[in-house]
Amino acid sequence: MKIIIVKDSQQGGKAAFNIFAAALKKGARVFGLATGSTPLTTYQELVNSDLDFAQAISINLDEYVGLKADDPRSYHAYMQKKLFNFKKFKHSFLPQGDAADEQVEIERYNQVLTAHPIDLQLLGIGQNGHIGFNEPGSSFAEKTRKVALTNSTIEANSRFFENAAEVPRFAYSMGIGSILQAKQILLEAFGTNKAVAVAKMIQGPVTTACPASALQEHPNVTVILDQAAAANLK
Numbered sequence: 001m002k003i004i005i006v007k008d009s010q011q012g013g014k015a016a017f018n019i020f021a022a023a024l025k026k027g028a029r030v031f032g033l034a035t036g037s038t039p040l041t042t043y044q045e046l047v048n049s050d051l052d053f054a055q056a057i058s059i060n061l062d063e064y065v066g067l068k069a070d071d072p073r074s075y076h077a078y079m080q081k082k083l084f085n086f087k088k089f090k091h092s093f094l095p096q097g098d099a100a101d102e103q104v105e106i107e108r109y110n111q112v113l114t115a116h117p118i119d120l121q122l123l124g125i126g127q128n129g130h131i132g133f134n135e136p137g138s139s140f141a142e143k144t145r146k147v148a149l150t151n152s153t154i155e156a157n158s159r160f161f162e163n164a165a166e167v168p169r170f171a172y173s174m175g176i177g178s179i180l181q182a183k184q185i186l187l188e189a190f191g192t193n194k195a196v197a198v199a200k201m202i203q204g205p206v207t208t209a210c211p212a213s214a215l216q217e218h219p220n221v222t223v224i225l226d227q228a229a230a231a232n233l234k
């Protein structure tokens with residue numbers, strides 16, 4: 001793992017932008033994308049740049065089960081607002097939260113991933129070490145599936161909803177196995193509340209108790225941390 005420590009999330013966004021720009025220049029055409037607070041500065045840098053994604057494909061990690069694409073709290077809406085309204089991709093894939101048949105939707109998404117191997121996967125990390133919505137205990141071999149969110153994730157994500165009771169209990173998520181297929185992985189973590197998970201991811205044992213520790217087994221991972229998120233590294 002290559003570790004880059006920056007002052008704050010603004011600098012982190014710039015460092016991540018440089019990695020996107022270099023990948024695009026080298027021919028990367030399939031970008032795995034994340035939502036949440038962490039990638040916001042990266043998306044802002046992309047939006048403010050002249051990088052051209054018109055020939056590129058994006059594939060998002062996850063979506064809440066039950067939310068329609070036009071629900072303002074959906075990850076579809078987030079991506080539209082933060083990136084896609086400004087940067088057009090040739091095609092953007094996300095799991096469809098309101099799909100009528102869950103199994104068909106899961107199969108569709110796995111076929112998307114097979115047809116479009118990811119060149120660069122952007123990730124955040126949960127306070128419990130999750131990547132995507134792969135909560136502790138998830139097998140490292142899993143592909144896309146429906147997952148139950150843990151109470152800590154529901155609590156952490158309730159800031160995007162009226163209250164915790166409104167947060168969907170399930171999500172579709174690319175599995176850790178799907179994530180590890182990406183040729184290059186870029187994980188960002190900012191803030192004190194990520195410090196414990198970050199230390200476990202980088203310096204702890206490789207264990208399903210910390211899903212992000214699976215990244216230790218991938219040959220091309222860059223981690224961008226601000227000083228607060230790096231504070232527990234030895």
Ligand code: F6R
Nearest residue numbers: 034035036037038124125126132
């Ligand atoms: C989002 C995702 C999650 C988040 C993680 C951190 O698509 O898959 O794993 O990256 O929960 O969330 P933030 O960035 O909001 O702290």
